[in-house]
Amino acid sequence: MGTFNCIGVLTSGGDAPGMNAAIRAVTRAAISKGIRVKGIFRGYKGLVTNEISELYSDSVSNIIQRGGTILKTARCAEFMTPEGRQVAYDNMVKEGIEALVVIGGDGSLTGARIFAQEFNVPCIGLPGTIDNDLFGTDTTIGYDTALNTIVEAIDKIRDTATSHERLFFIEVMGRDAGFLALNGAIAGGAEAAIIPEYITEEDQLEEFIKRGFRKSKNSSIVLVAESKSKGGALDIVERMKKDFPGYDARVSILGHLQRGGSPTAHDRIIASRMGAAAVDALLEDQRNVMIGIVRDEIVYVPFTRAIKNDKQVKPELIDMLRQLCI
CATH class of the missing domain: 3.40.50.450 (Rossmann fold)
Structure with a gap:
């Protein structure tokens, strides 16, 4: 001892x-x-x-x-x-x-x-x-506190996404790990999560669009893990504008508010x-x-x-x- x-x-x-x-x-x-x-x-x-x-x-x-x-x-x-x-x-x-x-x-x-x-x-x-x-x-x-903060934010953003019939990309922290994005998406009822561990952002975005995310919904929320190597939500939306014009896409970057709180x-x-x-x-x-x-x-x-x-x-x-x- x-x-x-x-x-x-x-x-x-x-x-x-x-x-x-x-x-x-x-x-x-x-x-x-x-x-x-x-x-x-x-x-x-x-x-x-x-x-x-x-x-x-x-x-x-x-x-x-x-x-x-x-x-x-x-x-x-x-x-x-x-x-x-x-x-x-x-x-x-x-x-x-x-x-x-x-x-x-x-x-x-x-x-x-x-x-x-x-x-x-x-x-x-x-x-x-x-x-x-x-x-x-x-x-x-x-981790649990940050996840709860993310879910609260998703709930609030969904109110405005539904009102305006928009597609929202919400960027969450995690460096190059997708735990917050994936579990936040599950808990918040989001339509997809774009995470660095799973193929490439391009593939995930294309797959999401091809699934026809608007067929049965008037709004959609996608969580994006911040990623130094692959870029974040702003990069995704830039690509959306270029490759999939016609979608009314918005970005919310939750940033450091995910770190705080009781x-x-x-x-x-x-x-x-x-x-x-x-x-x-x-x-x-x-x-x-x-x-x-x-x-x-x-x-x-x-x-x-x-x-x-x-x-x-x-x-x-x-x-x-x-x-x-x-």
């Missing part, structure tokens, strides 16, 4: 609803086991600039319901260099921090893996990202469970693992597996969406 006097906790990358619930759980679970906790502000940047403060039980009072992160988050170019990581490690040692809990997405866990290898620091990751794109966990902290009960619960499990993992001498939840059970996923493996969208969900939108 591992013994620790003091651990550090930080949030990194894009914020996600439920991060505060995770910070609260890590802090209180550690304190309950006699371990001091230090909060590192602005992610890895705070390790480099030594923005570190001790957290107590009352430091995390009244935050479980708040979106965002009380520890803030920032990008840090310095931490991407060996010199920057050395400064970060020196600050950690100076502060008496013996292990790190990192709450964030793919890039954040990659940073933790490199840091842990270079300096032999025990690091535990929590999957905090609305994209749900980390391998080894059924769901990530923030976390759902589901996100509060998984963040709390994962946060407490991170402390247990350290005490069990685990290191370089991400805490996941699979079939409602806590699992430990090596960083290399969580980061390098692509999480797959289920093809049967795509087929189901086709059946339900006729």
Whole structure:
């Protein structure tokens, strides 16, 4: 069994609803086991600039319901260099921090893996990202809340789409992962989802048009996953105008409103469970693992597996969406 006097906790990358619930759980679970906790502000940047403060039980009072992160988050170019990581490690040692809990997405866990290898620091990751794109966990902290936000937006947009008999393309986040777009489309009763995992946008758009989406409907909504490699909703509509003139198409880009808001009960619960499990993992001498939840059970996923493996969208969900939108 591992013994620790003091651990550090930080949030990194894009914020996600439920991060505060995770910070609260890590802090209180550690304190309950006699371990001091230090909060590192602005992610890895705070390790480099030594923005570190001790957290107590009352430091995390009244935050479980708040979106965002009380520890803030920032990008840090310095931490991407060996010199920057050395400064970060020196600050950690100076502060008496013996292990790190990192709450964030793919890039954040990659940073933790490199840091842990270079300096032999025990690091535990929590999957905090609305994209749900980390391998080894059924769901990530923030995904459920973002999905609910998307569904609320679809419901509102459908009111205007129906009134004007228009086709709306709604762009949702997800980087190059289609989980938000596909499941948002299913939950919102959308007619289609254009996602990067499934063939190409061109093929999906053509297939959607050829299905005769207006045969039985006076309006249609299509969800589009933002994609750096394949473009988003604006690119789709430009192509619509060129290849399928005559359709009254509109774009709504939901953008950063998907990141905010009070976390759902589901996100509060998984963040709390994962946060407490991170402390247990350290005490069990685990290191370089991400805490996941699979079939409602806590699992430990090596960083290399969580980061390098692509999480797959289920093809049967795509087929189901086709059946339900006729």
